[in-house]
Amino acid sequence: MTMTSPTRSNLEEHAQTLTSDTNDAIRINNVSVAYGSDGRSSRPVLSGVNLTIRKGEFTALVGRSGCGKTTLLNAVAGLVDPTEGSVTVMGEPPRLARRHLGFMLARDALLPWRNALRNVEYGLELRGVSKAERRQTALHWLGAVQLLHAQHLWPWQLSQGMRQRVALARTWALNPDVLLMDEPFAALDMNTRQSVQQKFLELWQSEEHRSVIFVTHDLGEAIALADRIVLIGDGRVLEDVTVGIERPRDLEFVSANRRYQEIYHQLRAQIG
Amino acid sequence: MSRDTLIVRVAQILLGITLLGLWELAAVTKWPDPVLAKSPGQTWSFLVKSASSGQLWSNTRATMTAVLIAWVLAGVAGVVAGVALGLMPRVERVLTPYLDSANAMPRIALAPLFIVALGINTSAKVALASTLVFFIVLSGARAGVRSTDAEWLRLSIVLGARKPQLFVKVLLPVATPAIFASLRLGLIYSLLGVVGSELISARSGLGQLIAYYSSTFRMEAVYGILLLLAVIAVVLNQVMGLLERRLLRWQPPADR
Numbered sequence: 181m182t183m184t185s186p187t188r189s190n191l192e193e194h195a196q197t198l199t200s201d202t203n204d205a206i207r208i209n210n211v212s213v214a215y216g217s218d219g220r221s222s223r224p225v226l227s228g229v230n231l232t233i234r235k236g237e238f239t240a241l242v243g244r245s246g247c248g249k250t251t252l253l254n255a256v257a258g259l260v261d262p263t264e265g266s267v268t269v270m271g272e273p274p275r276l277a278r279r280h281l282g283f284m285l286a287r288d289a290l291l292p293w294r295n296a297l298r299n300v301e302y303g304l305e306l307r308g309v310s311k312a313e314r315r316q317t318a319l320h321w322l323g324a325v326q327l328l329h330a331q332h333l334w335p336w337q338l339s340q341g342m343r344q345r346v347a348l349a350r351t352w353a354l355n356p357d358v359l360l361m362d363e364p365f366a367a368l369d370m371n372t373r374q375s376v377q378q379k380f381l382e383l384w385q386s387e388e389h390r391s392v393i394f395v396t397h398d399l400g401e402a403i404a405l406a407d408r409i410v411l412i413g414d415g416r417v418l419e420d421v422t423v424g425i426e427r428p429r430d431l432e433f434v435s436a437n438r439r440y441q442e443i444y445h446q447l448r449a450q451i452g
Numbered sequence: 453m454s455r456d457t458l459i460v461r462v463a464q465i466l467l468g469i470t471l472l473g474l475w476e477l478a479a480v481t482k483w484p485d486p487v488l489a490k491s492p493g494q495t496w497s498f499l500v501k502s503a504s505s506g507q508l509w510s511n512t513r514a515t516m517t518a519v520l521i522a523w524v525l526a527g528v529a530g531v532v533a534g535v536a537l538g539l540m541p542r543v544e545r546v547l548t549p550y551l552d553s554a555n556a557m558p559r560i561a562l563a564p565l566f567i568v569a570l571g572i573n574t575s576a577k578v579a580l581a582s583t584l585v586f587f588i589v590l591s592g593a594r595a596g597v598r599s600t601d602a603e604w605l606r607l608s609i610v611l612g613a614r615k616p617q618l619f620v621k622v623l624l625p626v627a628t629p630a631i632f633a634s635l636r637l638g639l640i641y642s643l644l645g646v647v648g649s650e651l652i653s654a655r656s657g658l659g660q661l662i663a664y665y666s667s668t669f670r671m672e673a674v675y676g677i678l679l680l681l682a683v684i685a686v687v688l689n690q691v692m693g694l695l696e697r698r699l700l701r702w703q704p705p706a707d708r
């Protein structure tokens with residue numbers, strides 16, 4: 181994991197913490213990121229991104245491949261330090277805010293030496309939750325994704341869709357305030373993808389206090405799932421569109437919605 | 453037992469009997485040389501006599517003690533060094549030419565050195581075997597750590613893993629199959645190193661027995677001890693294989 185050296189002073193971070201609105205889950209202030217030895221030599225991937233995400237808001241990040249979506253997500257997760265600007269998560273600097281975070285990737289990243297149940301327990305184990313409690317929580321969320329019957333199977337014995345549902349259960353088991361998702365369903369085939377998306381939406385809609393940043397290069401997926409679509413390009417925010425399709429949504433029919441069509445045509449050309 | 457396994461077993465037994473028959477034939481016809489020509493029967497009666505006199509047992513114990521000491525010591529050192537090098541690519545680049553040339557050296561050539569330095573005793577055998585085991589396990593552990601998926605680390609860090617947790621919960625399990633494979637190979641090489649050292653000079657051990665009996669042309673004894681060594685090697689390999697299968701149950705069958 182490469183990480184650029186921290187550039188913000190603690191004082192600045194502290195000031196940030198005090199001024200942040202308590203309704204905001206994530207604040208991205210004037211963030212620039214450049215990779216390279218001193219972080220400045222190369223052309224910045226992000227230059228002056230501003231974005232505030234409210235508690236309970238579902239935001240999709242879209243943009244061409246290589247535009248810096250993953251980089252922005254990594255900055256929120258504290259995996260990459262911005263060369264300029266700052267990020268706060270629930271009012272704290274990212275690295276101190278990890279207890280609030282859930283994280284999902286395109287590849288499920290299940291650990292192959294843990295069975296389904298122990299994979300769901302993994303995050304809780306890292307956070308020092310007692311054995312009895314994490315077992316109970318893990319079983320609950322495995323049940324929520326209809327995989328109780330598969331709890332003792334190794335990852336290689338699960339289908340792609342089942343694996344991603346285990347990853348969903350692992351994420352929910354942590355009860356995160358903020359969900360960071362980097363193209364979580366991109367690796368699934370069409371049919372599996374829709375059923376996993378539907379399951380994910382059900383979980384999220386059942387208690388809407390969780391904020392989501394959902395990176396995808398699939399515009400249709402972004403509109404179907406999110407409240408808000410942020411288009412990244414040229415290192416900054418190019419478009420910021422409110423979706424406004426009522427919830428709960430049924431993914432079978434959402435693409436027939438008028439707003440869906442409008443947004444699709446408005447943004448399609450810029451994603452390519 | 454499935455039909456296939458049964459056929460294989462029967463073929464193996466038939467092949468074994470054929471080989472014994474050829475050996476017997478060579479002994480009867482004194483081929484290729486009367487000195488070498490000792491029959492399976494003579495070999496067997498040596499083994500029985502030597503076993504009942506306690507000679508076989510005490511020398512096997514001397515050899516195996518050295519084998520296990522070298523394996524454990526060099527195995528632990530190899531795992532630690534291999535994992536460390538796997539995690540520190542820059543240090544590894546500095547050390548690589550030295551490690552490569554040390555590993556390329558015909559290790560048996562070090563035996564006289566160790567014997568002069570440490571004396572004609574167990575330490576000398578252990579030292580030689582250790583130089584073999586250490587490098588095998590080191591490269592296994594290093595390769596194992598290298599096979600870590602960056603996404604596992606990324607996820608673990610975001611979920612809150614600290615450095616020691618990353619080590620215990622990700623890096624070590626990732627490296628386990630490669631470490632195990634190298635420990636298994638290392639055990640056989642440990643036997644090779646110890647017997648090699650004993651052949652050159654030792655007070656006890658199966659290698660020393662071979663040296664003694666071949667200098668006195670007791671070929672049935674030499675054959676007997678070689679057979680015993682082969683059996684020991686097979687048993688060690690089987691035990692490691694069993695352990696490996698238990699420990700690596702999580703791997704898909706194709707990777708096992």
Ligand SMILES: Nc1ncnc2c1ncn2[C@@H]1O[C@H](COP(=O)(O)OP(=O)(O)O)[C@@H](O)[C@H]1O
Nearest residue numbers: 182215216225244245246247248249250251252
């Ligand atoms: N660790 C890194 N070191 C150097 N360059 C990187 C690194 N990660 C990403 N980049 C570069 O930054 C740009 C944005 O990458 P990324 O954030 O992964 O884009 P996206 O997720 O939108 O496809 C790309 O040009 C990529 O090559």
Ligand SMILES: [Mg+2]
Nearest residue numbers: 249250251362
């Ligand atoms: Mg990406």
